Structures are given as structure tokens and as C-alpha cells.
Amino acid sequence: MSRASLRRDIRGxxxxxxxxxAPVMVVLMMALCDLLYGxxxxxxxxxxxxxxxRDSTLQxxxxxxxxxKVMTVMGGLIGATTQSCATDPAAGTWCATRVSYSSFTQTGPEPFSDDNNDGIRQPTECYSDINGNTKWDATPDPGASGQGGASDVTVYTMRVTYPRLLPVAGLLGWSPNQTITGxxxxxxxxxxxQSSPATAPAVLCTP
Structure with a gap:
């Protein structure tokens, strides 16, 4: 076969x-499967x-x-786990936290009187000092650790870390472990x- 014929030959x-x-498609499909599994x-x-x-609110x-019971449900997906609340969690670990408040209003920014209806608290607008620190807090009150008492509002969070389903993390620069939170x-x-009577928060009009 001549060189000209070889150049025109498209077989193969x-x-x-x-x-x-193919390698690119395989990596993308593995990444998609990993994301869907997560x-x-x-x-x-x-x-x-x-x-x-819901069960924990009962006496x-x-x-x-x-x-x-939560981890028994998750064990069917990710296998056996142990409890650990480390800052950098290892694979196969879980951490449960409960933070209690006296009311739903404490789980968000402290309420204030929006005198100009702009949705932003101005230094001259009064607010309810729910946590008693004499300043307006735009972030949620830290609350108290634990389930709390009767009629308290509880934020329950469960963090679970498990090894990724497919060995694609290294190719994409991801962590080999996946952490999910509910x-x-x-x-x-x-x-x-209640262990102590509820008191109304002070209303302050200072910055």
C-alpha cells in the first residue's frame, strides 16, 4: 500500500x-454515580x-x-460505623448533636422592630435581647447543648462520614471520604x- 493510500485509509x-x-467518559460516569449515591x-x-x-420529643x-436507630438505617448503605465528633472526621464515623432553645425565635436572628421596612436592622431600631448579651445578633443564638426540657425547641443534627463509593476521588482531586449531614x-x-420559669427578653435600642 502506498503512502497516499495509507493516508486516505480511515479504517480503525x-x-x-x-x-x-472512553477514559474521560468512564471517569465522568463514575463521578456522576458518586454524586447520585451521596x-x-x-x-x-x-x-x-x-x-x-420526633421520637426524642417524647418523655x-x-x-x-x-x-x-439512625445509624442502623444508615448501616445498610455505608456499613459499620463508630461515634466520633472529631473536627476532621475519619471514614466510618458519625456524630450527633442536639442544641436546645426556649423558642423558635432563638434559632434565627434576634427579632427587631423594622421601623423603615427595609428588612435590615438599623442601629436605632430596637431589638429583643434573647440571649442577654446586650447586643443584636444576626446569627442564631448558640443555644444550650442537649435535648432541653419541656416545650423547648431542639435542633438535632447528625453527621456521617463514609468512604466514597467509587475510586474516582483521586482523579478529580476530591477527598476519599464523603461527609453528609441531616x-x-x-x-x-x-x-x-421547666426547670426555671421563662422570662421575657429585654428590649434594647442600642447598637
Whole structure:
């Protein structure tokens, strides 16, 4: 076969193109599967957290048992796990936190009188000092650790870390571990008297 004929011969071209495209397509499909799996795991976690949070508002409910029920549900997806609340969580670990407030208003910015209706608190507009620190807080009050007492509002959060489903993380510069979080806010039932009487927050008009 002459050189001219060889240059015009396109047999095998498709195979050559496939060798370049196939690795990219495989990596993209693996990445997509990993993302979809994470979304699915997060949805399962949210459902389990909401169920456990509803159960924890009842008198006599053991929060430790409820946490284990959440992880029993998740164990079917990610395998065995251990409890760890480290800042940099390892794969196969979980961490449950509960923060309680006396009312739903404490879980967000402190309420203020929006005199000019601009949605932004001005230094001269009065506010309710819910946490008693004599300044307006735009971020949620830190709350108290734990489930709280009767009629308290509890924010329940569960963090789970597991190894990624497919070995694609290194190729894309991702962490080899995936961390997902589920959270919900519910009000405890009034099954007992509060440990201390509730007091109305002070109304301040200072910056």
C-alpha cells in the first residue's frame, strides 16, 4: 500500500477515537454515580433524623438509643460505623448533636422592630435581647447543648462520614471520604415543668 493510500485509509479510526474518549467518559460516569449515591444517602439520613427527632420529643426517650436507630438505617448503605465528633472526621464515623432553645425565635436572628421596612436592622431600631448579651445578633443564638426540657425547641443534627463509593476521588482531586449531614428542628412536648420559669427578653435600642 502506498503512502497516499495509507493516508486516505480511515479504517480503525473509530477505535482510535474511542481510546481517547472512553477514559474521560468512564471517569465522568463514575463521578456522576458518586454524586447520585451521596444525594441518595443524604435523603435516607434526613428521613432517619426526622424520625428520631420526633421520637426524642417524647418523655422518657433515650437519645442514645435514637442515635443508634439512625445509624442502623444508615448501616445498610455505608456499613459499620463508630461515634466520633472529631473536627476532621475519619471514614466510618458519625456524630450527633442536639442544641436546645426556649423558642423558635432563638434559632434565627434576634427579632427587631423594622421601623423603615427595609428588612435590615438599623442601629436605632430596637431589638429583643434573647440571649442577654446586650447586643443584636444576626446569627442564631448558640443555644444550650442537649435535648432541653419541656416545650423547648431542639435542633438535632447528625453527621456521617463514609468512604466514597467509587475510586474516582483521586482523579478529580476530591477527598476519599464523603461527609453528609441531616438536620431538623422540632419542639419538645410539654411533658413536665421547666426547670426555671421563662422570662421575657429585654428590649434594647442600642447598637
Amino acid at each position: 479510526g473509530t477505535l482510535l477515537e474511542f481510546t481517547f474518549v 444525594t441518595y444517602a443524604r435523603a435516607i439520613l434526613n428521613g432517619a433524623v426526622q424520625k428520631a427527632a 422518657g426517650a433515650s437519645v442514645n438509643d435514637l442515635d443508634q 438536620s431538623t428542628t422540632l419542639k419538645n412536648q410539654p411533658y413536665q415543668s
